[in-house]
Each structure stands twice: as structure tokens, then as C-alpha cells.
Amino acid sequence: MNAKYKKLNKDDAALLLVDHQSGLISLVQDFSPSDFKNNVIALADIGKFFQLPTILTTSFDEGPNGPLVPEILERFPDAPFIHRPGQINAWDNEDFVKAVKATGRRQLIIAGVVTDVCVAFPTLSALEEGYDVFVVTDASGTFNLTTQQSAWNRMSQAGAQLVNWFAVACELQRDWRNDMEGLATLLSNHLPNYRNLMTSYSRLQQARNK
Amino acid sequence: MNAKYKKLNKDDAALLLVDHQSGLISLVQDFSPSDFKNNVIALADIGKFFQLPTILTTSFDEGPNGPLVPEILERFPDAPFIHRPGQINAWDNEDFVKAVKATGRRQLIIAGVVTDVCVAFPTLSALEEGYDVFVVTDASGTFNLTTQQSAWNRMSQAGAQLVNWFAVACELQRDWRNDMEGLATLLSNHLPNYRNLMTSYSRLQQARNK
């Protein structure tokens, strides 16, 4: 018997961005820094584009972990932002869970640093409470591939779906016609080769229209 | 309790080729371009050799995504070819689903670009509707290995079988004696080292027969 397709729905999804802090990100070595930055901002842009309820959280952002990176903060100035006083698992923080529940959403899109802790722990907690969890693998970073693969395995075996930001965008969009220009801009900003396709195409369209 | 062997059957399988378009293929970086081209054409040749009902589909082929690559089109000039006006998931397009249902087949062999979207979405939809889905991993391409692995995991966890084109050919053929020369030609065209074995063998056979 095959599985039911648990499909992302922009009216039932919330975005959780966990501990993308300037200090912690310097620990990430399973992506190149430019790739990782691009992926994280792409995911943030998705949240904004689809107007997903978004929740921010950090751990000890006054200390060596550093503050939330400004690229995220400036995209969600009004989002609930939970500064955890000590809980490692964001789900152990009451305010965080309240904020999640306040969204009324049952699908949680989650990414963070580091994958094996800051992402995996709330993922496992939310799964246990019956949420559908979508872990954005390419916007979540950790120490090395061994650690990455272990964390992916643990979350997947518990029922989380592993997705990349591009799949998230496309699954939320469903149909290009819902906002063709908006999606094109989003992809163009974060997929350089897609932008190249569009650049070539536009040039030829211009030539055609002369 | 072990699983039942869901075995490909040439009388119950259909082939779905999704979005192998000239623009989109330039986004693929999890295979070398020559390997990927070889794999995709090998799969198309399999469809032709076993006379599988085959369905073609593209997304915005007038725009930057580009047209279906000619190597596919020329192999299936009479196949249903659904030009989707906007649906990202081919399964969201009624004509596509109708074409699938019209084949009467319950086993779907699917490949496309990019793996995490154009392949994964219809795979998950078809699984939900009870089809057996065979994802051809080496004829499906995407942005990088992180994306590839996430997509494979999601589809596999939902019940899809991950296969490569060579396994598809062999499972459909069952027995070399069903058409020895036909299969040999197929393999020779797409497995250079198998062709080398045949070249060496033929030479020796010729020598023997002198």
C-alpha cells in the first residue's frame, strides 16, 4: 500500500527558521558558504512570497552563537521571534510552541543550523505531536557529511519529508499561473542558471520585437 | 514479512518522460552532460524497443525552459504530448492523467528534469492513486547531490522504487531469448564497455570462422 501524498499547501504551512545565527553558521561545512547563504535566503524569500506564517528563533544570541543573520531579520520584521534562554530544542520553549500553534497550520517547513540538533530536535517533537514536517535539507547546515547523513536518516525514519527549497517553492505554487512573474523573480534570484536562461530568452524576445 | 516483488512487466508498464527540455536540462549538475544524455536516450530507446505506451509532457516550452529535446521527440512522434499551460506537477494536468489512464497500465516508469519537482510530484501523486511507480534515477537530473538525495528519499519513503535504466531494460526483457539481437543492440548503443566486449568477441568469432 502506497503512502498518501502529503503535499505542501500554502494555506496550511508555516515556516520555522531555527538558529541561523552568525556564529553558528560559521560551523557549517557541508555546503560552501555561498551555496548555503543562497539557499537560506531563497527559503526566506519563499516564506515571504507565499506569505507563510513564519517564526524565528535563536539560542543565546548575545553570546558567541551570534545574532540572527540580518538577511532573515529584515525579511520578517514582524514575525514572532523567540530568543530562547537556554532550551536547545526550540520545541521545549513554550513560547515557540505557542507561536507555532497560533498559526493554526499543520504543515511545518523547517530549516536551521545545525541540522542534527536545531533542526532534528524540533522536527522529532513536532512529528510526535502529529504535524507534517518538511525538512529543508539545503537550507540546513552542519559540521560534515557524516553528521548530515545521520540527521537526515533519523528524521526521515521518524516520518519527516526531506525536501529542498526549490521543491518547496514549486509545491506551494502548484501552478505557474498563480503568479508567474513572482515565481520567476524568486527563481531568477536564487538559481543563477535559471536566470541565465531568462536572460538569453529576453534578449531574443527583444530582438524579435524590434 | 518481506515485500512482494513488484516486477516490471512490459504489458503493464507505461513510460512517462517529463520536462526533458533543452533549457531545463542545462540546470542539471548531478550527472555529466554526456552521461545524462546517454541515460535519457537509453530510456527512450527502451520505451521504443518494448513498445511501451509513452507519454510526453513539457512545461512552458515556448519560454526559457526550451522545447523537448529532439532526441526524444523523434523517437515518439505519435505519443500523447501534453504541453502544460502552467501546472508544475504533471499530474495536476487533466490531459496528462487522462493519457496515463488511457494506457490501462498500472506500472509507471518515470523520469524527468528536475528530479525533485518534475519527477517527484507526479510520482507522489501516482503512488497515492495506487500505481506502482518506478523512478529512473539515472535518467532524471537536478541541481546537485543534496537535492538529488532529498528527492530520492522522499519518493522512496512514499513507496516508489528507485531503478536505473539498465535495470528497467533487463526487468522488462526477462529473458534474452525474447529478442537477443534487439537487446544486444540497445545495450551496445548505450553501454560503451558492453559494446567493447561485443567488439572483441566478434573479432574473435570472425577469426575463428576463417
Added chain:
Amino acid sequence: MNAKYKKLNKDDAALLLVDHQSGLISLVQDFSPSDFKNNVIALADIGKFFQLPTILTTSFDEGPNGPLVPEILERFPDAPFIHRPGQINAWDNEDFVKAVKATGRRQLIIAGVVTDVCVAFPTLSALEEGYDVFVVTDASGTFNLTTQQSAWNRMSQAGAQLVNWFAVACELQRDWRNDMEGLATLLSNHLPNYRNLMTSYSRLQQARNK
């Protein structure tokens, strides 16, 4: 609920070596040739050391696929050796299945070339019939890592256990005291660094005994 430990038992296991033919092995690119040769012979030596009922089979060994490599044949001169006239899946060959059943064993240790076809197909067939199947991943080779990973996934999802030859040897042996010298010789022949440990140790023992 955790799984029962399906543990290899030398009185209930049979060894199936499928299509390790001189032509087909030249297609293997997911291992270096020396590593692969070492692994295959190590597995054959395990079969001999534990006196496992062993079944050999080849596909078209008169043609370009080439004959079974002599290292295997000379270790099992009296084993049932099924030259398949055309069936790709060894399990589709009645003689092969009869030979398997004649062993009376319920645990099948299987390796072969190529992993995605010659190993995967009989593995899936045997699982369906209720056998416990142990796929020896490092004595089975194929075209590339994409193909390898797809095949591993398919077999694992169907219930096969993925093991390496060293784990097979150790699980069959259970306790070094069952035949310390025999196992040590086996490991020494196929694990160069283990042999090095023994060389250093022996030298020191000799010095001590002077």
C-alpha cells in the same frame, strides 16, 4: 517496535554467486578492480571456510559476458553450476531455484555482477518467497554510484539486509574460539592492514620467546 535480529547462521545459510564473469566484471566501476577482486574472493573463501552450500550461475558464458572467473570456479569445483540459457533473473531459471531449495537453507547470501540486475532480481524474488536475503554489497559491482545506490535502496526497502563480506564472516563465526586460526587466516588474506597487525605482533612474540 524493534525488528527481530535476523542473524546469519552457518547451518542455515547458502551462498549464491551470480554472474562474476570475466566480461561482465569489466563493466564494474563502483570499486577499484583490486578492491573488487579482493572482496569477491574473500566472500568465496568465506563460503569455503564455513562449508556453506554454494551455487554458481552464469549468463551466456560462451559469449561476450565471458566465463566465470577461475578464482571462483577453483574454490567450488563440485558446486551446482547453472549456465542460464537466457534468463536474466537467476530465479527465473528452474534449475537454479531447485538448487537453492535442495540446500534446505532459508538464509541466502548473495553477491554478483551487476548489482542492479543480477543481484537485485533474484534478491527480490527470494524475498517474496520468504527467504532471508543478505546482499553482500562489497562483493557486488555495477556501473557507477548512482546505479549502486538505486539498487541498494530497492533491495533494502523490500527487506534485504545489506552486509559486507567482513560482517558476513564474523556473523557466521560468532566466536573466535570456533576456529581461531582459520578465521585469522581468512582475515589476513583479505584485510592487508589486519595482516600487518599480525605481522607486527608475531615479530614481537618471536622476540619475546627468544
Added chain:
Amino acid sequence: MNAKYKKLNKDDAALLLVDHQSGLISLVQDFSPSDFKNNVIALADIGKFFQLPTILTTSFDEGPNGPLVPEILERFPDAPFIHRPGQINAWDNEDFVKAVKATGRRQLIIAGVVTDVCVAFPTLSALEEGYDVFVVTDASGTFNLTTQQSAWNRMSQAGAQLVNWFAVACELQRDWRNDMEGLATLLSNHLPNYRNLMTSYSRLQQARNK
């Protein structure tokens, strides 16, 4: 239906360190020696920091396998230390199982050398007996990636959770406030880049306080 979150609990977890012997470690090639040493000692320090009941075991430590590495022994001078006379699977040794049961713990954190045997076998045994097993992937080493991946797959499919030492530390700690300085020291000793964050931070704090 999603899985229950089987969460490490410092009052219900025991640590099993299996065969980290000077000879056997020289067989490990899936980690660089420095990374592996760091990971193993980190895990040992976790055991000490959380005062986990810890059990040590070795196989033939008078012979070429070599003695337990001193870094582990000196951290657990009073731990039960089972010198197995021949059993390959530590769980086949009565004293070992007794020692495990004597802890009264139901969560077993296990690491060792080599992953596919010394870790996998007791893991599968313990799972069968209903324990929750947490395999520490980065403190367990083996011959190569093929062997590593096969072993991870086998254990994961049987119900073990794959974790890395950092995730173990964080899941046991739950909240930084339980012992902020203790955890910080642990991380600082084994995550060079985390130490770097702390070094930079301290310098700036000192400057501030001048």
C-alpha cells in the same frame, strides 16, 4: 502516523564503548585519524560529563587487536570492563549483557570499531530485546564508505537511531542552563570552530570590561 520521539534521557541512558583498541583503530579508513580520535574522545567525555553508566569491552586485547586506547580507559577507571575471550558480538558475552542490565537503563548509546561488526551486532541484539539503541556514527569507524553505509542501513532498518556525538550531547543536556559552563567546555574541547567563537567572544568581552 508519525513516530514517537525516542529522546535520549540522561537518567535512562547507558554508554557502551566497544573495541576501541589500538590495533583495530588502525583499520579505520572512513574518517581521518584526527577526526576519529576527536569524535571518540568527545563521546567518552559526554559519558563522563553526564555521568552515564558506561561499559567497556574489548576483544583479544592481548593479541594483535591491541589494548583499549588509554584515552578511554583513563576516563572510566571504574567502569565495568569486559575482556571478551572470543565472542565477536559483545551481546553474546554474558558478563557484558549482565553489566548492561545492571545499569537499569533502557537507552543504549553505542559506538565502536568496526561499525559493521562490533557496533552492528550488539545493536541488532539489543534492539531485538527491546532497547532503544542510539548508534553514534561519528565515533564508530570501519574499512571504507561502502562498509559504513551498509552497516548504517542494516542498523537503521532494524530500528536503531543514527546520531552523532554532538547530537547526543545536546539531547542529553536539554537546556544549556543545566550546566552552561560544563557543556561549553565540552564543546570547546572538541569543536575547534566553536572554541574559536568563544575565543573571539571572550576577547571582546574583556575589551568591553576594561
Added chain:
Amino acid sequence: MNAKYKKLNKDDAALLLVDHQSGLISLVQDFSPSDFKNNVIALADIGKFFQLPTILTTSFDEGPNGPLVPEILERFPDAPFIHRPGQINAWDNEDFVKAVKATGRRQLIIAGVVTDVCVAFPTLSALEEGYDVFVVTDASGTFNLTTQQSAWNRMSQAGAQLVNWFAVACELQRDWRNDMEGLATLLSNHLPNYRNLMTSYSRLQQARNK
């Protein structure tokens, strides 16, 4: 006898950007698209920051090669821009060589797509004419690592210096005090982890100043 240090000098260097066109860039597979885009723009920003005479050139930008990517064009609206009518080696185009000579500079910083042709050919030509050539390896892309390594070797053996954009920036700058904020902004825009260091530092400075 050691070599003289041929050091980049902002008063003697010119920047040559060759064929960074939207079509050609889609052929690049020795960098991830995000890394490559970041590197190319970083180099362009260096040209602007140090006010280097900069020359742009493209090959058939009306055809499938596509136009120069807009990120470059908008940074150098007034730079000489040679649209080559057919010469593959930019140095074979008189206007290009005239533009180079018009700068009066003897140090040429060059990057382009693809490395083995569009970069290597003018590099070898310029070396022959006695220029010092600095090939920016990470802002030049090609088909694969074999191609990249061959091209690097050919240029290096002929006397070119292989440098990365960060080394170019630092060698031109000589001393941070020449424009501390300018260089910091440049690095911050293109080295995400350097930006993280600055983010953490600024936060702590702010805290200090409260």
C-alpha cells in the same frame, strides 16, 4: 635562484572579462552555479573598487552563446566592450588588443568562460607579448575538472600566475588602511562567513557601547 615577486599593482593592472555570457555560463560544471556567480561578481566588484581599466568582450552574443550577464554590464557601463564577430581568441581581435594597449597597463587580470579556451588563449597570447598575466581561477569556469586542470597546467607552464579573486583583492589593496570600509564591504558582500564575523563583532560592539 628564486623568482622575482610579480605583484599586482593597482596602477599597473587592467581587468579583462571574457565571454561571461548567459548561454556559455550554463556550460560551466566545475563550480556550483551560486559559487561561480559569486566569484564572478566579486571580481567585477574588485575592478570597480580599484578603478581598474576594464575591458569586456563577448563572442556571438546575438546567438546561442547569449548576452553578457547583466551583473557585469551594469558595473562597467562605460568600459570598452568588444563584440567579437568570430575570433575565438580575443587577442586575435584587433580592437580588443588596442583596448588593452590603450590602458597602458602591463599586468592583465583575466577571467572568463570557458577557462580552456576563452581564458587560456588570450592568456597565452598576452604572455608571449610580455605581459604579466594573472588568471583568476575561481572566476573562470569550464566543463569539468579534467578540462580545468589541463587549462591551469598549460597557462601556468607558460608563465601565468594562478590566483583567486580574494588574493587579487588583497594584493591590490596592500594595506587595509588604504580604504578600510571599502574593502570590508567588498569582502562582506562576497564572503558570507566573513560577513558573519563582522555581524557578530558589530553586535558585540553595540552591546559594549550601550
Added chain:
Amino acid sequence: MNAKYKKLNKDDAALLLVDHQSGLISLVQDFSPSDFKNNVIALADIGKFFQLPTILTTSFDEGPNGPLVPEILERFPDAPFIHRPGQINAWDNEDFVKAVKATGRRQLIIAGVVTDVCVAFPTLSALEEGYDVFVVTDASGTFNLTTQQSAWNRMSQAGAQLVNWFAVACELQRDWRNDMEGLATLLSNHLPNYRNLMTSYSRLQQARNK
């Protein structure tokens, strides 16, 4: 002092294809089989397109090394074809050297299997006799990367230039206008992503002309 640019010249270059035999090619593991086949045929097509004097040679093609692959033979039915009776270094065969000299060319483009012997030996011999030698790295294959890198180093240090087939084609062509369609066809046949650019472009041109 910089090097003179030793530039390929279609009127001074000859092509030497050494031991691309069906048996020997099965030893190649530093390229995927499809990539290698594509590269070798691309180089042969270059020879034909530029009408380079071409010399074929094989070693023991009646034995296990196998015959020259038919793709090469059919492109050069009239080329001198030296079947060496035993000399490993083609340059030790008088007929081969005579054939080279008969071309009157001073630039030798060479590729073959295996790189470290069949390519390296005649390369070193020809260099010694004052020829300019261009080793086509991606149309020459060998056992593994260690072997490849050693051979590249040895040849490069002796004065050979390392080039890839695409660079050879472009350096011989000099200017697209010499035969735009011919070069485009050559590239289109062997660079799948370049073909994709052309496919997209043609489609848009057609649309424009409607």
C-alpha cells in the same frame, strides 16, 4: 621571461590515435565510459573536420587487447594504420615514425589508452626529437586518478602541453567564420549542453520568423 605561445595550426598539426582498442578501453576508470567514448569520438571528428593527417596504431589487436574501436576506424579508412608487432612505445616502431615524418607536420596531437604508457611514451620520444606535443587529456584514459596525475606530470614537465578536445578544436579553428556551421555541428554532437543552447535558440528563431 614568458613562454612563446605554441599554438595549434591546422596546417602544421597531425593527429595520433594510439591503442584505443576494445579490450584496453575496458581498463579505463578515470572517466565514465560514456564521457570517455564521447571525448574520443569528438577528437576523431576534429581530425576529420580539420582534415588533419591522422595515424592509427594498435598493439596486438588480434589478442586480448582487442581491435581498434570501429568508431575510429570508420572515420579514417585511409589513414596509415600501424599494427605494432610488439613495441609498447609506438615511437619504437619504425613504420609509425615514418608515417609521422611523412606528414611533414611538427605539431603532434596525441591521445590514447592508457595515458601513462601508450600516450606518455611516444609523447616523451617526440618531445625529445623536437616536436611540439599536445596531449589530449580527456581523450586519453587510464586506471585511476593516481596514474593519470603521475602521467600528466611527467609529460608536462618534459614540455608537452596538456589540452582537452574542445580547446584543440577551438585553437585549430581560430575564427568561427572559417566554417561556422561545421564547427557548430561538431560542438553540438559532443557537448550536449551546447546542443541544448542551440535547440532553444533555433526554436526562438523559428517563432520569430513566423
Added chain:
Amino acid sequence: MNAKYKKLNKDDAALLLVDHQSGLISLVQDFSPSDFKNNVIALADIGKFFQLPTILTTSFDEGPNGPLVPEILERFPDAPFIHRPGQINAWDNEDFVKAVKATGRRQLIIAGVVTDVCVAFPTLSALEEGYDVFVVTDASGTFNLTTQQSAWNRMSQAGAQLVNWFAVACELQRDWRNDMEGLATLLSNHLPNYRNLMTSYSRLQQARNK
């Protein structure tokens, strides 16, 4: 004509450690953090063991670059420590060059972060002034392999020798008998597998002496 062997001599060598600062090290991605830390400290220990004149320098250690890592500082409390006020190339700082000259040594062993700038620039400067320069490749880190390889090439082509810390130690030591225990301790502390050899050996020696 072969090269003279420029051999490290403990009476003619000085050690330069450049910019191993807590912030800058977090930019290093061409080594795992544990490997890099181990290599850097090993090199520092070499400096101490052979009592090499050692010079420390940092760049802006009050700012985001962070202070020199304490492991280095505590090993050389009395070494000249040049806090550069802005010069990127340490050799542009008069105090640094004076300190180098004050050692009277003509062989410079250099390592630092990042390789392409903080190591390469003073290396090229020192070579120009006639020093023999030994770049310690594994104690110098940078952004990625492209950057690393470019920097190695540039320095090597200018006459620097690329060495690893182990080679440095052995070349300075010349003969184990100069201080057997000292060297053994050094190696044991930084080569975990060498320590394992010693652990096994000691155990056997102890057993022998009983």
C-alpha cells in the same frame, strides 16, 4: 640537471606563524576543523621542540579577525609578536621583516590563514629576497580547494617548497637518535595511528617483561 637539495636545517630555520586567528580560522574549509587544529598545533610543537626562532603575527586582532588562537600563544610567550596595523602582507611590515632578519636564519618555514594571501604574499616576498621558503601546506588553510590549489601553484612556481608538518619534523630531526623520546612524543601527540602503534607495542613490551 637536477636541483640541489634544499634541506631544512634546525640551525638555519625560522618559523613564521601568520594570522592563525580565531575569526579567520572559521573561514577555512579545505580541512576539517579537527584536522586543521591538529596540524597547526603539531607545527607549533615542532617549533618548540627544535627551538626554532619563531615569529608570530596577526592582522587586526582587536576586530572580527579575532585574536591569535591561545594554543599558539601559550607555546611561544616570548616570541616576537607583530600586531600588524593594516599591512596585509606581513612582509610589508617593517617590524616583521626586522624580526625575521634578527634570527639570522635563511630558511623560513611558514604557515597561516588564509593560504592564498597571508601565506602566499610573504612567501613570494621572502623568495624574492633570496630566502629558502618552506610552505607548510597542511597547517595553512583557505576557503576551498580551488583557492588552495591556485595558491600552491603560485608559490611553487616561484620557488617555494611545499611540505607537510610531518616532513618538516623529520627533516629537522635527521636522525631519531638525536632525541628519540622527544620525537616519539611529538608524533604520538599528533598522529593518532602512530600513537596506536606505540600503544600496542608498549603493551607487548610490558607483557614480555613480566
Added chain:
Amino acid sequence: MNAKYKKLNKDDAALLLVDHQSGLISLVQDFSPSDFKNNVIALADIGKFFQLPTILTTSFDEGPNGPLVPEILERFPDAPFIHRPGQINAWDNEDFVKAVKATGRRQLIIAGVVTDVCVAFPTLSALEEGYDVFVVTDASGTFNLTTQQSAWNRMSQAGAQLVNWFAVACELQRDWRNDMEGLATLLSNHLPNYRNLMTSYSRLQQARNK
């Protein structure tokens, strides 16, 4: 001006095997153990086959470094075997240099463990004294690729030629006809895929002769 071809000559070459000791080999991680063992024995077999004067040497073979591996010793029971009492560089040992000089050979083929010390030091010494040195890269092992590449660079820049064992065998042999069966046996023993070619060929020859 191109280089003279310094070609191996079996009447002018000697083989130096340095420190292939059971303990030291366990430090090698730049080859898989099976590949490395195969390469080392292949080189030893070459020495025997071509009756090259061969010199063995070890460092502290009574201690943790361990004895020379028996596979080498048994092939050269009568070779000069220098047990160095402490010199790290074999060339610093008078007996070793005397033994080299006693051969009267000017070409030195050298391999050993570890590459960066035990191979590099005598290589650099011998080059300085005017010998032609051939470093067998695949029969020399070290800690990791960084170390390997540094050592290769240093030796190559000083004038050593980097070769692999297969190239050594072929260059010494010159012509298959000098001893066809002997060379075939050598290759068959150490190149599994070459052996496969021969197995397939023999089978077909047998069939032909029936």
C-alpha cells in the same frame, strides 16, 4: 627546448624499497589497503622479473614501525637489506648509499612509506648527486591527499619523474616480444581487468581450437 627523454633501462636501473613496514603501512590512507598492497607487490614483482638490483631498507623494525612486510622479503632474500639505526633519510646511511653505488646503476626506481619522508628525502638526495630518480607514486603511501600532493610537488620540482608501476614495467620491457609470457603473467597478477581480458580471450581460443 624540450626535455631529453630519460627512459628507464633495465640495464641501468636499480630498485629501492624504503620502509614498507607492517606498522608504517597502517598509517597509509591515500590508497585503499588492497590497492596499496597490490601496487607494492606489483613493483616488487617487476624488480624480480627484470632482475633489477634491489635494495631493501627499514627504520627501527624492532619497534612499533614493525618489520618489512613478508611479501617483499620473500621476493628478495638475497638483496642488501639495510636496517637503519636511526637515520630518517636512507641516503644519510652510509651502507645504503654504498649499496646503491655498488649496483653501478644511474637510474633509481624508488617507492616507500611514507611518501613525504621515506621516499622524498632519499629522492632529493639522489637527485642532488645526479641520479635519475623515478618515484613510483602508486607504490608509495602517506597520510592523506594533502600530504601526497605536497610531496609529489616537491620531488617533481626537484627533477624526479613521477611514474606508476605499470609504466615502470612497460618502459623496462620496451617490447612485448622480449618475454611475452612473463609480462603477461605479471600484468595478469596485478591488473584484475587485464586478467579478465585474458580469461575471456583464452576461453574463446579454446573454443576455436576444439
